Amino acid sequence: MSLSHLETQLRSVLAATAVTADVQIDMDRERRCGFPEVVYGPGKTPAAIRDVFLKQQTAGQNSFATRVTVEQAEFVMRDLPTAIHNPVARTLTQRNRDPEIQGRVIVVSAGTSDRPIAEEALETCRWMGCETDLVLDIGVAGPQRLLAQRHRLAHGDAIVVVAGMEGALPSVVAGWVSVPVIAVPTSVGYGAHLGGIAPLLGMLNSCAANVAVVNIDAGFKGGYLASLIARKPGDATKTAG
Amino acid sequence: MSLSHLETQLRSVLAATAVTADVQIDMDRERRCGFPEVVYGPGKTPAAIRDVFLKQQTAGQNSFATRVTVEQAEFVMRDLPTAIHNPVARTLTQRNRDPEIQGRVIVVSAGTSDRPIAEEALETCRWMGCETDLVLDIGVAGPQRLLAQRHRLAHGDAIVVVAGMEGALPSVVAGWVSVPVIAVPTSVGYGAHLGGIAPLLGMLNSCAANVAVVNIDAGFKGGYLASLIARKPGDATKTAG
Amino acid sequence: MSLSHLETQLRSVLAATAVTADVQIDMDRERRCGFPEVVYGPGKTPAAIRDVFLKQQTAGQNSFATRVTVEQAEFVMRDLPTAIHNPVARTLTQRNRDPEIQGRVIVVSAGTSDRPIAEEALETCRWMGCETDLVLDIGVAGPQRLLAQRHRLAHGDAIVVVAGMEGALPSVVAGWVSVPVIAVPTSVGYGAHLGGIAPLLGMLNSCAANVAVVNIDAGFKGGYLASLIARKPGDATKTAG
Amino acid sequence: MSLSHLETQLRSVLAATAVTADVQIDMDRERRCGFPEVVYGPGKTPAAIRDVFLKQQTAGQNSFATRVTVEQAEFVMRDLPTAIHNPVARTLTQRNRDPEIQGRVIVVSAGTSDRPIAEEALETCRWMGCETDLVLDIGVAGPQRLLAQRHRLAHGDAIVVVAGMEGALPSVVAGWVSVPVIAVPTSVGYGAHLGGIAPLLGMLNSCAANVAVVNIDAGFKGGYLASLIARKPGDATKTAG
Amino acid sequence: MSLSHLETQLRSVLAATAVTADVQIDMDRERRCGFPEVVYGPGKTPAAIRDVFLKQQTAGQNSFATRVTVEQAEFVMRDLPTAIHNPVARTLTQRNRDPEIQGRVIVVSAGTSDRPIAEEALETCRWMGCETDLVLDIGVAGPQRLLAQRHRLAHGDAIVVVAGMEGALPSVVAGWVSVPVIAVPTSVGYGAHLGGIAPLLGMLNSCAANVAVVNIDAGFKGGYLASLIARKPGDATKTAG
Amino acid sequence: MSLSHLETQLRSVLAATAVTADVQIDMDRERRCGFPEVVYGPGKTPAAIRDVFLKQQTAGQNSFATRVTVEQAEFVMRDLPTAIHNPVARTLTQRNRDPEIQGRVIVVSAGTSDRPIAEEALETCRWMGCETDLVLDIGVAGPQRLLAQRHRLAHGDAIVVVAGMEGALPSVVAGWVSVPVIAVPTSVGYGAHLGGIAPLLGMLNSCAANVAVVNIDAGFKGGYLASLIARKPGDATKTAG
């Protein structure tokens, strides 16, 4: 790559950083990484989130925020009434143009208590334009449940497995499929669970080769990676970096 | 229990402590706990182990030592040529009378590398008079292996599951059986395995109700507990305490 | 085991998963593992718990829920007025048929503060049809208390020891008996107690061979394993898996 | 999926487990998961590894072993002289048929000391039929190195970043690309590095959404996942599970 | 140093400890260490803080308190109405004489949520008489932001980098400058972040040689050290100890 | 205390620091703290240890070194042939005057493997002029052993309990006596023992009020503290500080 090419790229990058009162927005993110910048709610004022959403709307980009409170969501929706708030997933989605639907992600959840994290993963996948399927309440200790649902696993381009307790489910799922499994440990448990450290360690030590791991309770990241994998990236995207 | 009864018991206990040069032996252990004292090899001189074995032979008790080195085993076998050394299990067994065979323990091992710990569990069960079955190389990521061997699990009174890596196997086994499962985490693994802490935490957080856990690499303890469970204790034993 | 036998089993398993709005119930659990599925309260709606209990009532199975809040319990009891709520143990029990009483479990508790966990273990044992005895407030630093109660320990088929602080009690109890001891560390303590990690590590390193360990505060699991051990399993149960 | 279909699948699975003296081989793995079973060297006898390779050769499958010692490699190569041993990567590869080349994986390495893990990832990718590119010695503290090599990153379908020390490199790389980044922390470091825990935690907390993590020093797993992602799976593979 | 010199110093030190009802104040600190004693708010009564401020006012010393609550600040300001309370930084500053302005510290903050800690550092620098510049919202995953602001980094005598998440920013900043970087990890994050342990470990393992680290959330200490570095100490200060 | 008094003391302190080539010796320690400085062997050259011993001999002080290797001990004994080397305790003792015998310390050891640490404690007590008694091989799981030896515990002014495994012995001993118990955890154990962390945590959480703890394997410190306690300090010593 020539230096003049580099200069051109940097110039466009510098131009694309939109500064609001509180927060810098990376308006160039979609060109560079394939998707617009996502807002992480905690610690931000409702106005800051709204400003990002409005800025992205003006630019024709879709908006997505995670870990938003009810107060944050309701504040933003006063100005953006078509935004969709999923209170279980704690997400806020604003579509300013329809994504091209491509790829299919299966989200598997071990127990009822892991549902909010599974929903966060699902909403992320939908925002990124993937088809999704949610397979709930598949525990390791009830092996017939997995067998009964196994055919649904076979139709995904990537699988997100959300599990607390001992975190054994990703290994068990991974043994039946040929696609990448993104394991999301959750903080659901008690005692020697250590707030999710137990399933995190378990998943990192998975004897299945096709299991990668993200942070505890990181439903968004699990969904994001699975969607990146599930979508078949075209040349334009690949060479954008 | 009257105090005179207590006095009688304490008198017998005090009389039953055999002191050799190096080590005290609890000759009353068999009466009180059902089995003679077991020798833990590390840090003991070969002579000390031999002295315990000889003392127990004189008293008509069976002997068992764990974690013995080849040197320790060979030294003892000079005086006790009928003792049996299992170098994989690192155990030394001396039978001075035949145990009553009772109960059946299945030992399940996740991987080839866990075999020494599985063998230690097996030797313990045999010394305690249980029938045993060893089911090797049943990994979580190869689910058909477990399905293929599942009928063998159904014939145990207790099951010992030895597993390193993420330690998911006990949960998976426990979901198919109605008997107690004693989980033995092993130090086989690397990185975030933390010398066995990962499977230990996983097993403690097992979503299966019938899983109890012992220390990392504690094949002896796993076998001991499973054998206690598998044997149907008579009244005499139960009231001995 | 022939494949046709396997097919038959899987068919019955698949048929036995009852799906309510929120939660899947494993109606086949009793046949496979000896006892019906137990409900873990946290994260479930009161309606979900009630639905499981009603489904099990229809099937003639007994119901048991742990870690239930007062709100959950009262909601369920509107439809199932004969259910029994133990607010100290945080359990909810519904008997739809009388269990066969078999086996005896002794629950030993180190201090007053460990009582809720001890009660959870006791309620579990009762639901599973075991006789029980509760030995309270036996601390290691008051050795005469253990001596005074020792005869009660001698009449159990299995013993559950619930202890916080340094968690030394299981080792001390185990030295006097010949039956398996299930140790339940509790989160009662402060400072270097680390929320129960201190007694958990202590119990895992117990020098007594007949001590197995479950998760911190896992009174249910302690009671479940002790009851499995205390009951003498018949052939039907053993071959069900 | 009908039960008869399930029966058919299980039958083929049961038939496909080849048992050698020491080790069970999952001959059905390639059909089910897309690639044959890979041998993990530690704890296995040289003969066991050779037997697996021979069995796979007979079946026309390609063979791959990781963490092999020089002794293990040389023993196997006596019977399989075309096997290729990479002593830096500690891998042994035997090709019995040519793979279809598909997809491109970039492996980025932070420092010279991380090279063995990077090589393990590379060999895995090659065995799986991916084109590869190795970008060496790109440290965070020398930012111009990354800028100078950035165009090479743009041509991968997936990127593996191998890094010890503080493990910041995956975040930095991920900010420039749109494809998934598999982060492999290494045990290269000292003191508060804690054998790789420091970069592992850093990578799990990456502020970049497209970073997933595998175990410390798990070059094989990093390469395996990246290759699965880079290859465009056909329908046959996807529905095989 | 002669003993008579030592005696003289100790005499002045002993005389300079002002005892209020609650707290001892080290009135000699400014002479010995260059700056008056700073009040750490938590656990102190509002009256105790006020008494220290009044005592320092009488002695012509400037006052500074960190981690003060609104209640503490308002109580003190009744008697010291010119004190300045920064509620985001949780600091209270009272100037009784103007400091000589000397040196320039740049404070860099990774994310919006880290702002309170960055503000604490800034207020500390100002109280110590340094010029300051705050560079906000420079994340590692948005590399162009750092490039766009890089010229501002070049004008500091020392840099404070405040970062949560994986804590990679100090390394990245340090690679572009020749002055010392004081890294302040924050507790902003979740899961495997471990309340700031993840970025703390990352920063300690920084591959950049010019990075030193202070405690998690220790904005005050970060600012204090950077200011000490930025100011060119005269001989009088240096020989005061 | 007047400043002139302070000056006098400091003058004597400054004069009493003897500098050898390698190491500074605190020749004033005995006056200030009651006993001469003790040499910690690791990392010191044999010559450095010898020099300290010779310097102390000239001053009429007794010498003591811990954790010495055989090489270090033999080197020193060439010049100080009356020094006594205890290879189990790894101590080297040189008496240049007879200590006044005062107080009695009981050292209790849980297992054979803890003996080196117990011996280190014993040698320390003897060097400090205490009578000693060693009670070996008193395990928690063999309760009769403690009962049988309990009368020996009653004759100590302080007790040192050395224990690995779960570290329960200090609590059990402390429940029978009225004197302070110094608990010394040892690194003897495996798995979840974590190199002594398990017994360390257990001892810190002891439910007995009269248990204080020192570092893992710190036999010297255990013996030192017990001896300080056992000896009845006269006024001269107390006011020396």
Added chain:
Amino acid sequence: MSLSHLETQLRSVLAATAVTADVQIDMDRERRCGFPEVVYGPGKTPAAIRDVFLKQQTAGQNSFATRVTVEQAEFVMRDLPTAIHNPVARTLTQRNRDPEIQGRVIVVSAGTSDRPIAEEALETCRWMGCETDLVLDIGVAGPQRLLAQRHRLAHGDAIVVVAGMEGALPSVVAGWVSVPVIAVPTSVGYGAHLGGIAPLLGMLNSCAANVAVVNIDAGFKGGYLASLIARKPGDATKTAG
């Protein structure tokens, strides 16, 4: 000791356990260990604490409770109006006979925030009949404070040092005195303080030989041990065990 002597002792022990509704009281503790049983407040009902106090009053024993809430204290004081509640120390003291004053304990506290723990230690010492002195606000970073107060340290038979933050104060104090120092780490701190683990580790690694450690925030235990040490035990006490 003869068995008949043992029987006599056990008989008196068994007789001395007073059972109230909620709690067992060890009425023999004073004879055996020198002081009556102390009540640990958390988890106990106010009525249970009152019952213990009344039982001890009847027996002419002094009462002491730690970690009591205001509610618990006020409830007990309705029946025992002469009990003294120290709300800072969270202790409740009832004197039913005057203790013999003997020995002197100095309690040293590093910072204002550590005062509650220091007060708990002080109240314990007073209840046990020791003279006390409280030296407040002696930090390591203000070295002149320690020098100014050093003469007060010289008059103690034992010293309790209460310190949070880095916990360096016990080492510094111990270097100036010849009596045992009991170090009490506190949970006062933040970030890498880990709730007291940082000062706990520091104190365990103290380079001073005369420092023993108790649990984090264990003011009671610190005071108890220091008082045991400070009092010169008579023969009667020593042989009571």
Added chain:
Amino acid sequence: MSLSHLETQLRSVLAATAVTADVQIDMDRERRCGFPEVVYGPGKTPAAIRDVFLKQQTAGQNSFATRVTVEQAEFVMRDLPTAIHNPVARTLTQRNRDPEIQGRVIVVSAGTSDRPIAEEALETCRWMGCETDLVLDIGVAGPQRLLAQRHRLAHGDAIVVVAGMEGALPSVVAGWVSVPVIAVPTSVGYGAHLGGIAPLLGMLNSCAANVAVVNIDAGFKGGYLASLIARKPGDATKTAG
């Protein structure tokens, strides 16, 4: 900063990366950061180190390598006979031009065993052109040693304190001076020292405001930072980044 300026800088950076067979060298580092790149020995071949030294010699830059083995050093010195190897510090220094001497760093070491790390810090300071002073064997428990050497501390522009054990020395030193203190924890210790974690945590929690911390055993980094601080940076250096 204009983009054309940025382009110019990047061009020079790209040109300045010298690639040898094994290792990339950042020849622009001196211009950008003030000092040439330093070689970290572990994992590098002797030839790679030599090549970097030769390349830097050609460019007139000074060379420095840390953690070199005797083998590495001797290999390099065959081609660079004027290089100086300090085997205690494990450093290799090659001066190709004389540095301007500026600033003074005091290195303080707690114990004899910490000397290698202290020497590494010293060699680093010398290579960077600072005057140095080494104050050895200043322990916290021997307070007079610090008092006796305190005047030497007063003449430094920055202080490096190297300490193992509990790591209290930096706080104690920092209380006497007005310049920044860089604390270097060492792995010297045992048991609860945890390989240096204990002093690391202690130093991070130092109650002194002027203490920053680097990694365990990071003598190089401690010396590097102190030297950066001690030297008064001119404008050229500051604006180079």
